[in-house]
Amino acid sequence: MELRIAVTGIGLVTPVGAGRDGVWKALLAGRSGIGPVESFDTSRFNVHLGAEVRNFHAEPWVRRLAAKALGRASQLAIAAARMALEDAGVDPEDVAPERAGVAMGTTSGEPLEVERFDDCFLAGEMEKIGTEFISLYPCHMIAAHVARELGFAGPNTMIPTACAAGNYAIAHAMDVLRSGRAELMLAGGADAFSRITYTGFSRLGAIAPERCQPFDRNRKGMIPGEGAAVLVLEPFPRAVARGARIYAELAGYGLSCDAHHMTAAHPEGDGAARAMLRALADVGASPNEVSYISAHGTGTPTNDRLEIAAVRRVFGEGARRTPMSSIKSMIGHTMGAASAIEAAVCSLAVAEDRIPPTMNLEEPEEEDLDFVPNMAREHRVVLAMNNAYAFGGNNASVIFRKAEA
């Protein structure tokens, strides 16, 4: 019997607020974190909406390091990590440092640092590029900063697998714990709102002009966002021994690669289906045991179509009975943080038997599927499957199970 892994802490910094409770309430209430972009001028773009984290102050969370000497994604990640530890009732000082590790995912690392580089470059002010580019920019600094801030000297892994990165980090953390290389892991994802990301998605014609409508026939795209989420993961025996609240069991996962196209998913959802099937095999469950699917659900026509095709392939007739929602309708696509935030949502859905809605859903793409339109729902959630797909064809499905199940 493999070691069971518990989710005992949740930290969230999102466009609808920060902290487990606040974010969960906002998502259940269908609140939107989407608004006009404030972090840079969008007048040269033909779209203007984003999902930014507003009024974020790093100082209360960044205590050991100097907040000003960190990139924004690192700041968001540290805040989420501290919240998760507080939520778990873990004082980092009480943890054996070499037995505690960090695994984080990201799409862009600290893109604002490249943007600063480019601003200097184009202004002919190369002399303004100083030591900070190398001390802040490389993406591994996110996991490194979290570990330095908290004094966690165990395995430290940064997995930049783009928009599925949070799931990759959580999956890796599970394996680290099972192999006995750590007894406590912080795992999640972080990304900062960026002109580069915004420019890219706008050039792909992927950004929605007014709102994000996953699975709606009239959907017009995704909304770029930012945020961070961190889970505290530990083996069940440890969590039980210290009397921790266990939100859910991190039960298993499946990874795959489309090997098809850099920015477009496989049209029949081949890789996505293989990831789901592998995750189900990993936890020893059949598709009809899945009570909730947290969709990747970006709101772009290609993503949503492939995802529906893949879910139908895996679930067959059962797809009609399995609720599937996308919180990206409310918080946009927070990139490397997205699947980590959704993992937190799955853990809470399992703990509380509630499912957040897909907002802005007026005409469902497929009438027979249950996208949990516009209203949160009470629903017994024993197994929650968290799906994430990324540029590069990286697919990851992670499954959370009710702790007592």
Added chain:
Amino acid sequence: MRQRVVVTGAGALSPLADSPAGLHAALCAGRSGLKPIELFPTDTIGPRQAGEIRPFEPRDYLGDRNLRPIDRTSRLLLVAAQQALEASGWTAEMRASREVGLVLGTTFCSVRTIAEFDRRGLQLGPSYASPLDFANSVINAAAGQAAIWHGLRGVNSTISAGEASGLQALAYAVGLIRSGRAAALLAGGVEELCLESFLGYLRAGRLSGSNGHQVEEIPEEISVPFHARRNGFAQAEGAALLMLEDAEAAAGRGAAVLAEILGHGSAFDVEGTEAGAVTAVARAVRLALEDAALSPGDVDALSASANGGVAGDRAEARGVAEAIGRRAAELPVTAVKSMLGEALGASGGLQAVAALGTLRHGVLPGILGLEEVEPGLPLPGVSTRNRDVAARRILLTALSADGHACAVLLGKEEGSS
């Protein structure tokens, strides 16, 4: 009994050679891969040396397929992957029916692509930024491009840990194979040389001969690992991959086995000090030995990640010495970056590929230019000369400037000659 992980092939592209065999031969011949930079304009940084791969004609290796959407980082990777697939006998037909995956270490993927995409958008307006460049701007772009090019449908992951990226990628891949999540994975790393990262390291004072913003008076560049007067690293580029397989699955398909990954260990220095780095390296080495159920006396040679960095080289040496105790007095040590330079994400894979050559030919390359060893270095087994070592087990270590320590034990497969 857990799954054993074996090496069935390798690929390597470096400033010294365009094949694994060529790499070991060049290292043993004491050739340097450093040369004056031609890849990008050096007017703002002065004339400098780097480990540039030149000439590099991707078509010579990859044929007529469309390379236009693929940047330099990915092109380097495609070549190394092709070599490793061919060497291990994984044909395209086999890859269509059975999954081969890829675990790639990289620090930046292509920060040049990212920055050029951004600058074009700024100069001409967002609607002129290239969607092709955007696809390559994610840090997992090279791994994704290689998956598409070579039909790698298995686990595809990217690992970033600076100079420790490559060994961390090997360790991550070993974990996936041991737990039954993958049967065949290419693992290693890639990095391209470009102005953006070069200037960054220069300004951070990390490159040999860095002296802040002065272009005119560049001090003597000494990027020789463990040298008494070393003053930083020489930046380089490269791509190197091992084909790692579940031992039973490899035997089942009749694959020739080159080596085995016996164990690995990782640790992180939270203090950001030399003492903290020493502790992290020592712990990573001890964990690797423990994982392999070996003692220090079982290790026949060390390939260190030392690159000429003033603090890092010493911390790595002290950490290894602390972990292996008295064995440190006799252990033969090499540091291939004396010839290759610091290829960041590619470095760990290059160390591993070079070590395969040592296991095969029994020759450990000397450390080029190490005429003057740092006094008191706790690894006296460093030498400028090649050593004949009937090595059965080689310890690979890596320490990143940001605190990641990783150790991997590579061994001759039991029963192989």
